[in-house]
Amino acid sequence: MKKSIVLYILMxxxxxxxxxxxxxxxxxxxxxxxxxxxxxxxxxxHIFAKSNKAGEFKLKRLQPNDSVRVYKTPSIFxxxxxxxxxxxxxxxxxxxxxxxxxxxxxxxxxxxxxxxDNGFNGNVITAKMIERNNYQTIVEAIKANVGGxxxxxxxxxxxxxxxxxxxxxxxxxxxxxxxDGVQTDINxxxxxxxxxxxxxxxxxxxxxxxxVRGANGVIIIKTKRQ
Numbered sequence: 001m002k003k004s005i006v007l008y009i010l011m012x013x014x015x016x017x018x019x020x021x022x023x024x025x026x027x028x029x030x031x032x033x034x035x036x037x038x039x040x041x042x043x044x045x046h047i048f049a050k051s052n053k054a055g056e057f058k059l060k061r062l063q064p065n066d067s068v069r070v071y072k073t074p075s076i077f078x079x080x081x082x083x084x085x086x087x088x089x090x091x092x093x094x095x096x097x098x099x100x101x102x103x104x105x106x107x108x109x110x111x112x113x114x115x116x117d118n119g120f121n122g123n124v125i126t127a128k129m130i131e132r133n134n135y136q137t138i139v140e141a142i143k144a145n146v147g148g149x150x151x152x153x154x155x156x157x158x159x160x161x162x163x164x165x166x167x168x169x170x171x172x173x174x175x176x177x178x179x180d181g182v183q184t185d186i187n188x189x190x191x192x193x194x195x196x197x198x199x200x201x202x203x204x205x206x207x208x209x210x211x212v213r214g215a216n217g218v219i220i221i222k223t224k225r226q
Contacts, residue, residue, distance in 0.1 A: 023059045025088040027051040027070070035092065039071040043079070044132040046144070063132070070097055078109040125201040127224065138190055138201060138221070146203045158187035163205050163217040175203075175217035176210060180225075183213075189221055199224045 027038045034055025041048045042059060043066070049057040059068065062082055069077045070090055078097030082088065089100040097109045125141050135141040139159050142149065152160040162173045177189045184192060199222045207214025 020061045020063060021082070021084070021086060023062055023068070023082050023086060023088065025057055025090055026055045027057065028055060028089065028091040030091070030093050032091070038092070039074075041069050041071070043067045043069055044126070044129040066132075072097075072111060075114045076111050077114060078111050080107070080109045123203045123205070127199050130195060130198060135195055137195055138198070139186060141195065141201060142203060142219070148205065149203075154187070159190075161186055173216055175219050176207070176213050177219045177221065179221045180223055186219065189219070193221070193223050197223050197225060 027035045027040075029035050034051075034053070036051055036053045036055065038051040038055075038057075039048070040050070040057055040059060042062060045066070047059055047061060047066075049059050051057045059082075062068075064083065065081075067079055067081055069079045070092075071077045072092055078092075080097065080099045085101050087102070089102075091098040091100070095108060096111055099107050099109060123146055125145050129135075129145070130141055133141075133144065135144065139151070139161075142161075143151070148164045150162045150164055152162070154160050161175055163175055174185055177184050177186050179189050179192050182192075200220075202220040202222075204210075204214070204218040204220060207216065207218045210218050
């Protein structure tokens, strides 16, 4: 029985690895010259690249449904789906981003302005980020996306969290955790909701608006059931 489970897990891992793809390419300006320093990011992940002096870049471990954002400026981007493409030529024109996949396959992506809703907010983890990165616990999702937090173990074997720089000699240093408005701690949150039922996790490090209770920071968890 155990052997069959191990084989099944290995099979899933191999399928997942086969589905991943590296994307290479070059970024050109409106006149067709290579552009250095253009940022590219895979949406909902930390997969990131920057074009070199020859305009070349490489994004690793893309999945079939991933979407790539190409930043013309820090707040203006164009977005496209690489799909099964392994190499592309990207040209930043006045009309938008031209994506050339070769064999006369060209398309135009319009520029958009980065907002909280369509961008990556370092202290907010969305359901799409959880799904794309296959996080299994709330703590795993926070560790992967939010810095400035120390982790330890409680006497009962659970996880303890402390936001760096906010430590008291006498009081608890744990951040307050709210799950759909219900106060708990991080271990209580793990037992209260399944990670895949979560709509968003927001880490409010300064706890403003929560008074003394939020002095050690606040983790606000909203579920899809809310």
